[in-house]
Amino acid sequence: MTRRLLLVSNSTLHGGGGYLGHCQQQIQDFFGEQVKRILFVPYALHDRDGYAKTARDKLQSLGYEVDSIHEASDPVEAVRMAQGIFIGGGNTFRLLKALYDNKVVSEIQKRVLKDGIPFMGSSAGTNVATVSINTTNDMPIVYPPTFAALGLVPFNINPHYLDADPNSTHMGETREQRIKQFHEESDTPSVLGLREGCMLLVEGDKATLLGSTKARLFTRGKPAAEYEPGSDMSFLLTEGE
Amino acid sequence: MTRRLLLVSNSTLHGGGGYLGHCQQQIQDFFGEQVKRILFVPYALHDRDGYAKTARDKLQSLGYEVDSIHEASDPVEAVRMAQGIFIGGGNTFRLLKALYDNKVVSEIQKRVLKDGIPFMGSSAGTNVATVSINTTNDMPIVYPPTFAALGLVPFNINPHYLDADPNSTHMGETREQRIKQFHEESDTPSVLGLREGCMLLVEGDKATLLGSTKARLFTRGKPAAEYEPGSDMSFLLTEGE
Numbered sequence: 001m002t003r004r005l006l007l008v009s010n011s012t013l014h015g016g017g018g019y020l021g022h023c024q025q026q027i028q029d030f031f032g033e034q035v036k037r038i039l040f041v042p043y044a045l046h047d048r049d050g051y052a053k054t055a056r057d058k059l060q061s062l063g064y065e066v067d068s069i070h071e072a073s074d075p076v077e078a079v080r081m082a083q084g085i086f087i088g089g090g091n092t093f094r095l096l097k098a099l100y101d102n103k104v105v106s107e108i109q110k111r112v113l114k115d116g117i118p119f120m121g122s123s124a125g126t127n128v129a130t131v132s133i134n135t136t137n138d139m140p141i142v143y144p145p146t147f148a149a150l151g152l153v154p155f156n157i158n159p160h161y162l163d164a165d166p167n168s169t170h171m172g173e174t175r176e177q178r179i180k181q182f183h184e185e186s187d188t189p190s191v192l193g194l195r196e197g198c199m200l201l202v203e204g205d206k207a208t209l210l211g212s213t214k215a216r217l218f219t220r221g222k223p224a225a226e227y228e229p230g231s232d233m234s235f236l237l238t239e240g241e
Numbered sequence: 242m243t244r245r246l247l248l249v250s251n252s253t254l255h256g257g258g259g260y261l262g263h264c265q266q267q268i269q270d271f272f273g274e275q276v277k278r279i280l281f282v283p284y285a286l287h288d289r290d291g292y293a294k295t296a297r298d299k300l301q302s303l304g305y306e307v308d309s310i311h312e313a314s315d316p317v318e319a320v321r322m323a324q325g326i327f328i329g330g331g332n333t334f335r336l337l338k339a340l341y342d343n344k345v346v347s348e349i350q351k352r353v354l355k356d357g358i359p360f361m362g363s364s365a366g367t368n369v370a371t372v373s374i375n376t377t378n379d380m381p382i383v384y385p386p387t388f389a390a391l392g393l394v395p396f397n398i399n400p401h402y403l404d405a406d407p408n409s410t411h412m413g414e415t416r417e418q419r420i421k422q423f424h425e426e427s428d429t430p431s432v433l434g435l436r437e438g439c440m441l442l443v444e445g446d447k448a449t450l451l452g453s454t455k456a457r458l459f460t461r462g463k464p465a466a467e468y469e470p471g472s473d474m475s476f477l478l479t480e481g482e
Contacts, residue, residue, distance in 0.1 A: 010412050014411075136380070142375075143388045146384065147381060160413040170403060171251050172403070173379075181332050182382040
């Protein structure tokens with residue numbers, strides 16, 4: 001499989017140099033010099049114009065021109081012509097609904113999985129790259145036609161993964177408890193919790209953790225496990241086969 | 242309208258005397274001495290037997306017998322015969338899906354809004370009492386047929402409402418930001434953020450805040466507003482009319 005994915009936990013890291021600052025080296029390594037233009041998908045935020053400007057300013061400073069899909073007269077054609085895709089973060093429900101409303105789901109799958117164009121996601125954009133959005137942290141502000149997502153990898157991700165605060169008096173479920181509830185319901189065996197500062201690089205059948213923080217893997221029926229930056233996570237790509 | 246509702250933010254409060262401890266006086270005032278048996282709805286948790294035992298133990302100590310709807314051969318008939326209903330917390334998506342799967346939505350609406358039997362909800366059980374579950378905090382572990390809920394009141398509630406931590410370095414959206422995102426999308430004008438320890442009593446057309454903590458009200462196009470325990474919130478019941 002030719003897929004190339006950079007799945008980032010979060011676009012802005014505390015103390016990390018602003019929007020996409022903490023992962024700009026990985027972005028340049030990932031898109032490289034062959035990609036000249038990146039198709040940006042701003043559907044996760046309400047202000048698409050403002051969001052496109054933010055992404056364009058940053059990616060131009062890294063040497064890439066940006067087309068925003070919301071400015072295209074035909075979004076499917078925009079995907080068909082794209083050299084690379086970046087789906088930004090925001091609200092995952094709004095994002096997934098807009099991907100279906102604009103009928104670009106199957107074309108993105110084809111371009112990434114068959115044609116091998118590079119795909120980057122951040123936060124909600126990372127959620128929609130996985131099997132489903134069942135492990136998003138977001139508020140369900142709109143109702144998408146399904147929770148099934150792009151399925152570019154055969155597992156789920158929980159971005160912005162957060163360890164429980166032992167001093168908290170708040171009684172809402174911890175993130176780990178929520179993911180356990182997901183495992184009570186779903187057949188998807190694994191959920192990769194990407195802490196802020198962490199990202200997953202997928203090149204074909206090889207997956208590697210990058211960034212400055214560890215990831216926590218939740219696999220049904222197994223104890224949760226910690227993985228350091230640099231860890232080989234390729235085993236996740238053959239799950240369910 | 243004869244409706245009688247006790248909508249509690251959370252079932253267990255830190256330092257509040259265990260399950261339903263912080264609101265047991267309000268529960269007894271609400272169900273009173275006429276109600277002898279309460280129909281419990283444990284659908285929000287995976288372990289329905291265990292959950293029914295927890296609720297039964299607590300409510301029996303307050304003088305009420307408990308029938309759990311999951312033990313009934315006909316859930317709709319169980320609602321039809323109920324003297325009072327209590328929907329417990331857990332995962333809101335799982336709860337709403339089970340209410341539809343068991344076809345009890347319209348019967349609960351009829352019993353509460355027409356027959357006037359008392360309805361208590363806690364956390365997820367409070368979410369499903371409102372217009373929709375669009376303002377739940379829970380992880381979307383299952384896909385319900387709609388986000389529309391029981392509609393016993395014409396506004397939404399955010400239970401376990403949490404103020405932003407000014408010292409946090411986590412970059413996920415604050416609760417207030419999430420509710421603002423909801424207002425970018427929905428026609429429902431108001432979202433009442435019930436902090437843990439807070440609850441809303443509705444008696445016909447009168448609504449009153451009870452408990453030990455303040456609530457924060459988010460109305461589209463207005464600044465957020467704080468309300469003390471004891472505040473008259475009846476104005477919320479005529480919204481959208």
